Each structure stands twice: as C-alpha cells, then as structure tokens.
Amino acid sequence: xxxxxxxxxxxxxxxxxxxxxxxxxxxxxxxxxxxxxxxxxxxxxxxxxxxxxxxxxxxxxxxxxxxxxxxxxxxxxxxxxxxxxxxxxxxxxxxxxxxxxxxxxxxxxxxxxxxxxxxxxxxxxxxxxxxxxxxxxxxxxxxxxxxxxxxxxxxxxxxxxxxxxxxxxxxxxxxxxxxxxxxxxxxxxxxxxxxxxxxxxxxxxxxxxxxxxxxxxxxxxxxxxxxxxxxxx
Numbered sequence: 001x002x003x004x005x006x007x008x009x010x011x012x013x014x015x016x017x018x019x020x021x022x023x024x025x026x027x028x029x030x031x032x033x034x035x036x037x038x039x040x041x042x043x044x045x046x047x048x049x050x051x052x053x054x055x056x057x058x059x060x061x062x063x064x065x066x067x068x069x070x071x072x073x074x075x076x077x078x079x080x081x082x083x084x085x086x087x088x089x090x091x092x093x094x095x096x097x098x099x100x101x102x103x104x105x106x107x108x109x110x111x112x113x114x115x116x117x118x119x120x121x122x123x124x125x126x127x128x129x130x131x132x133x134x135x136x137x138x139x140x141x142x143x144x145x146x147x148x149x150x151x152x153x154x155x156x157x158x159x160x161x162x163x164x165x166x167x168x169x170x171x172x173x174x175x176x177x178x179x180x181x182x183x184x185x186x187x188x189x190x191x192x193x194x195x196x197x198x199x200x201x202x203x204x205x206x207x208x209x210x211x212x213x214x215x216x217x218x219x220x221x222x223x224x225x226x227x228x229x230x231x232x233x
Contacts, residue, residue: 009044009053011035078119080102082107083103096179145168
C-alpha cells in the first residue's frame with residue numbers, strides 16, 4: 001500500500017525515540033511531523049492535515065492523558081499511545097479516555113507500523129461508512145452484518161443475541177484493544193460498568209463456539225489487566 005499521502009504526527013520529547021520513529025515511518029513511505037509538547041500537538045492538529053497520532057504520555061508541559069481528553073472533545077483522529085508506563089491501570093485509563101491503541105516502550109519498528117496500519121484501516125472504514133463491509137472476516141471466522149449470522153469454516157455458528165453483539169463489537173474494532181469498561185458499556189449499557197463476571201461468562205461461552213481450543217484462543221485474545229482484542233490476521 002502507498003502511504004505517501006498519510007501523515008503521522010509524532011508527539012515525543014525523547015530525541016532518540018523520536019528519531020527512531022521518524023526513521024521507521026520514512027522507510028515505510030509515511031509523511032510525518034514531530035513535536036515534543038502537548039501544546040505543540042494540539043496546535044499541529046488544528047493547522048495541519050494529520051491522519052494518525054503517536055502520543056507519548058510523559059510530556060514536559062502537560063500529561064498525555066490531558067492531550068487525549070482535549071482532542072476527543074472535537075476530533076476522532078486515531079491516537080496510538082507510545083509510553084514507558086507499563087502499568088495496566090495506565091493502559092486502561094488511556095484507552096478509556098479515547099486512545100485507540102497502546103504501545104509500551106521499548107517496541108520494534110515492525111510492531112509500531114502494524115499498529116499504525118490497523119488504525120488506518122479503522123479510519124478508512126469510518127470514512128466510507130462501512131458501505132462495502134457488511135461481511136467481515138478474520139481467518140476462518142466470518143460475520144454477516146446484514147443477516148446477523150456467524151460462520152466458522154463456512155458453517156453457521158449458532159450464537160445468542162448477546163454473543164452476537166459482543167462479536168460484532170470486536171469485528172468493528174479488529175486489531176484494537178477494547179477495555180473491559182468499553183465492552184460492558186457497548187454490550188450491556190452504562191448501568192453495567194462493573195459487571196466483569198458477566199463479561200467473563202459471556203466470553204467463555206463465545207470462545208467455546210468459535211475457538212478450537214478456548215484455553216488458547218486464536219481469535220479473541222486477552223490483554224491481561226486491560227481487556228480483549230480480536231486479532232488482525
């Protein structure tokens with residue numbers, strides 16, 4: 001794919017990491033801009049056409065969490081957090097605040113570029129209104145959004161309405177980490193924000209139907225302490 005028209009904003013105050021990210025993006029054909037502050041990030045977003053943002057949380061002027069909060073007041077641009085903070089609560093907080101993904105330092109160029117490609121696919125789906133994406137597929141698992149049917153190896157899988165809602169949520173966010181709080185809000189509603197036991201039970205039932213080995217899932221993997229992700233094969 002040609003990325004020459006895609007511009008990535010790198011918000012990072014560490015010069016070495018900023019240079020590494022820039023080199024990786026340049027080799028892949030991306031355009032990119034850099035800034036070392038949260039205010040610089042906000043100013044750039046207002047004045048330039050940016051497609052994806054890579055955001056460090058530990059900025060010199062104000063915390064990256066505040067940057068996410070401010071941006072989400074007016075923009076849905078994909079935000080990938082790139083941070084040395086590896087605590088699960090930090091990841092959950094960033095994702096719940098509105099970040100699309102989270103990369104913990106140190107990371108490889110391969111992983112970074114893969115996460116950017118996932119974010120761009122989500123962006124494309126939003127811009128096209130999912131007009132041609134009524135049948136979605138990962139590996140041998142397929143979902144028909146028009147008919148509300150699920151298939152595995154071409155055979156229909158009978159799922160409950162709640163299991164279908166859960167699976168649909170994952171398919172609409174392929175490759176993206178969804179926190180437990182986000183899933184509960186989307187599938188059950190705001191009033192069930194802490195019912196993690198119900199989510200675990202629903203997940204276990206769904207995995208028994210779509211995974212050859214539910215103990216070692218291929219499709220929906222657990223991000224320990226954070227939530228779940230539908231793999232992007």
